Amino acid sequence: MKIEVQAFINQIQDQTYLTDEYELPTPDPFVADVILAQLKPAIDKAIEKQALTSFSVLTEYAGEPVKVTLETGIVNLPLQYIKKVNQFFELDDQAEVNLYLYVTSPLINRSNMRIDLIGTVASFEEAAAANWTKIADLLTKDLEAVVIGSQAPKEEPVEKKAPAKKKAAPKKKATTKKKAPAKKTTAKKTATQKTTTKKTTTKKKTTKKAD
Numbered sequence: 001m002k003i004e005v006q007a008f009i010n011q012i013q014d015q016t017y018l019t020d021e022y023e024l025p026t027p028d029p030f031v032a033d034v035i036l037a038q039l040k041p042a043i044d045k046a047i048e049k050q051a052l053t054s055f056s057v058l059t060e061y062a063g064e065p066v067k068v069t070l071e072t073g074i075v076n077l078p079l080q081y082i083k084k085v086n087q088f089f090e091l092d093d094q095a096e097v098n099l100y101l102y103v104t105s106p107l108i109n110r111s112n113m114r115i116d117l118i119g120t121v122a123s124f125e126e127a128a129a130a131n132w133t134k135i136a137d138l139l140t141k142d143l144e145a146v147v148i149g150s151q152a153p154k155e156e157p158v159e160k161k162a163p164a165k166k167k168a169a170p171k172k173k174a175t176t177k178k179k180a181p182a183k184k185t186t187a188k189k190t191a192t193q194k195t196t197t198k199k200t201t202t203k204k205k206t207t208k209k210a211d
Contacts, residue, residue: 001050001122006091008052008074012082017052017072018042024059030147032139035059035068040132043070043099047124052097054079061107062150068139069102076115078102097121101135103142107149114142 011017020042027034035057046053054071071079074095075088089095099118106112116138118124124131 001097001120002094003052003074003097004091005074005085005089005093005095008095008097009082009085009091011052012079017054017079018046018049019054021056021058024057026060030061030143032136032143036132036136036139039068039070044128046072047099047121050121061105061146064105064107064150066107066143066146067102067104068142069104070118070135071100071102072097072121073100074098076100076117099124099131101138101142103139103146105146105149107146108142109145109149114145116142 022038024035024038038057039055042055043053046055052072054069056067056069058065058067060066069078073079074097075085076098077084098120101116101118103114104112108114118131118135118138
């Protein structure tokens with residue numbers, strides 16, 4: 001089964017593909033068969049019709065969500081990332097449609113997702129029993145990883161220390177230069193010399209009379 005890349009994008013964006021999600025209480029035991037029993041009938045019908053499809057089972061384990069999805073696509077990315085598809089193909093390319101198994105959970109690994117390629121949709125029916133066995137084996141390993149993840153010690157979130165504030169350099173006091181006091185200009189008084197006019201005393205001549 002091949003499809004033009006642009007036609008694939010259109011169907012996903014227009015939501016004209018087959019899709020559904022089933023909620024399931026935590027299986028006890030936590031095994032693949034219980035989950036796949038929900039998905040198998042819908043996937044078999046979609047592949048018979050050679051239709052694009054996405055079917056999921058939503059459950060939980062140890063208080064954390066676990067989502068198992070069987071989905072058709074042309075690249076190993078969930079359909080929610082449809083906007084990235086044109087980074088891998090030209091829009092007029094013919095691409096093979098594959099079936100993928102996605103398991104999403106914060107317990108499974110650091111990326112919270114495990115992706116497995118099952119095979120092409122075109123060849124699925126030819127070996128349906130073998131393909132379902134492959135799906136069950138892969139899902140069993142994924143669920144085991146979820147159980148192991150739930151038993152791992154939880155990493156305490158590291159508190160980010162606020163960067164130490166740099167001490168502000170003490171502000172320099174603005175030194176205002178004191179202006180030198182203006183010198184008082186004392187006007188020197190010019191001593192005016194008193195001009196003393198000497199009085200000329202006229203001596204009186206006394207003429208002695210002759211005896």
